[in-house]
Amino acid sequence: MERLLYEASVEGNTTVLQNLLKKDPLILDKVTLNQHDDMPLHIASMLGHKDFVNEILTRKPKLSTECDSQRRLPLHMACAKGHVEIVKALLSVASETCVARDRDGRNPLHLAAVKGHCEVVKELVRAQPHAARAMVQQETILHLCVKHNQLEVLKLLVETVGDHEFVNTKDADGNTILHLAVADKQIETVNFLLLYTTIEVNASNTNGETSMDILAQGPRDMNDKQIIRCLTRAGVADKEQESLLEQNPQNSNSKLRFDNMKHHKKLHLKKDSKDDEDWLDKKRNTLMVVASLIATMAFQAGTNPPSGVWQDNSIAQAGSAVMVYNHPNYYQTFLVSNTVGFVSTLSIILLLISGLPFLKHKVFLWVLMIIMWIATTSMSITYWISISVLTPKPEAQTFKNVVNGIVLVWVGLMTLLVAGHAIRLMEIFQKLPSSSKNAIMHHT
Template identity: 70%
Template sequence: MERMEKLLYEASIEGNLTVLRMLLQEDPLILDRVTVNHHGDLPLHIASMLGHIDFVNEILTRKPQLAMEPDSHRRLPLHIASAKGHVELVRALVSASPETCLARDRDGRNPLHLAAIKGHCDVVKELSQAQPHAARALVQQDTILHLCVNHNQPEILKFLIETTGDHEFVNSKDSHGNSILHLAVVYRQIEIIKFLLHSTSIQVNASNTNGESPMDILVQGPRDLIYQQILQSLMRAGAVEAKMGNLIRQTPQNLDNNFGYYNMKHASSSHLKESLTNSEDWLDRKRNSLMVVASLIATMAFQAGTNPPSGVWQDTSTTDPLHKAGYAIMIFNHSTLYQVFLVCNTVGFVSTLSIILLLISGLPFLKHRVFLWILMVIMWIATTSMSLTYLISIWVLSPKPESEQTRHVAEGIVLVWIGLMTLLVVGHTIRLILIAMRGFRRLLFPRKRPIMRPIIMNHAGM
């Protein structure tokens, strides 16, 4: 008898129909006997795991009730087939026993839950069509939508919401009061967040058991590019920080103006903090942009210095000391212009190297706007120098007099551009001077503010 059971298990692993039929012919009760005496996986479970559709159909034809038989983990064959993504097997098992769609394993999950976790969209569609109520089953107070977010399955989430989702289902909360939007923000899943905000009736300002909205959870994480994208999406949808909103809503409307000003000042502290943070992020983005541009200009200047216009001599002349291999041809043909070209190119190269050195130094004063203005002036010097370098290169490489008119047009364009950049730098300089003058005036003539402590104490004592 043990030999026949061993042969049955081997046949289920291989999907061997011939051996299965031979064993059933010799012992029609072998499947029932194995089910009663089993201590591990059943043949139908093994075949369902390995995707042997013909083997499974043969067993279901003879013993359809085995589709309801659980293993040691309380998993039915449908659980295993769903987790593995075998669509035809799922269809066969559901046809044999439709109620298996609602069966739960030891962890409380039904086959639809397992298919959603594993991302098998075709299986999810099959099970949802066979038993729509399976999508409403909870797993330790988590809905199937929470499971989709926890395992980053946006396609499954979209399908379930579009087919079975309503306002109450979409806004369901887990044991900690988190909606699926809370979880998507925690895991920084941009695709899911945008879908929920644009295509569902998700409540963007719902609070969990800690009184935190999705915006509150977002501001606790790192401030990177993903943070900026999520922040913009939430703000467009009208999201706010729950704690700040509670402070504003709880401010009494019948208090006097001074006390109301005091409360509103403290209630808006989070706004002030967010503004400072946005200012720092803006400075960081500007510094990063300057680093990229400076690196590109430095590369261009180095290339122009080592390979000047007209190139270098490839041979050495015995009559002319300037005609040597590796020397610039421009020295021989345009000695004066070459000196100007070399000075402009060197100024641009050194300017960009200075920007790179200052940005990577990590000095504390680098976070001030004045320093950003200084970097901008240095960048203006670098770009102007490279513009003049380009202009000299065009002058040297253009034949005369055939290209004289075109060359004059190029000169005019470059000079106009330099003029516009000069006006921009002067404008920023004047603006910075005005800001500095206002700061000095506030320092010399501080504005007196009304004392509100007695008013606050009176209200506190009420």
């Protein structure tokens, strides 16, 4: 009977299946229990026998969750072969099988993607969208699409689940999908990624290589011209590099000049990247320390204002600030400036400890520094008011004259610094490639 069941599943003969089930209603369970491979539902799903699959699912829907010796479900088999109707039938009884992994760590969506079955991919993503985010050996499904040159599936996935972070995910070697597409000279894929996604065109892998470096190291062919033009438009390459590649790819002198230029540029970029990263870390650490100190001082000044507080109710309510009654105008300015300094530094601390990815950009570090300047200016005003209310009357006028001069110099200096750094910030932002600008706006 088991041999007859096997032959029926290969042929998709539902009549034989029904007759066998009449003789032994448990035959499907027995075969599943005794065998690890060649189970009827797996065979029928792989060969596309829709009626046979539906007959089994009607009688034994639980068999859709049974694995073979390779940990493959019937859904794995149907997806790998692109049988859309069978995929729909299997999903209708157990949609959670979308995320089941075989022995190689691939779920049914991975198998459908590498085979280029777009309709199957649509059904799987509709049933379980998060299945597309499962990684296989530190590779996303987008990496698999590029490796297997499945551009249509790649487009579909980018349109449905392709947010900025997902598109720019790196594999174990730090390669993005743009690295892989350039390395394999997939011109259409490179064009699609540069024009219709937020791929980071200057991203480096673990060896510090950008997509341009990958192109320079590979063998020369006529596809290089088209790829270099795409990268030039995206701001990765410059006109000098483009003109070198426009020459005969077999010209050894041009090749040598280009390779030497790329080698020196790569070393320079790696050094600059490390220096920038160290500089940013030092700046962030410094900002954290200074912000913590200023926040502590602002809190202390707010709870214990100059001249102290009334100790009893003889003149005013006990615990209220003396400065409210002796210097009401000063107190309002004191409270506002102290609060601005306190809130500004708390904002800096909160942003720095949040670990948000956009804080790694220089642009946002300059913004934090501007907030710090606002905080220090506010605390300077707080200090000036505190000393003013504590200075005796005879010396007050002389002190005010001196302090007013210092404050004017300070305000002028701060204005120049803020203006200068604002201009520099705008220049840095303008020099960024369009993809980086899009990424910054996306994070914002």
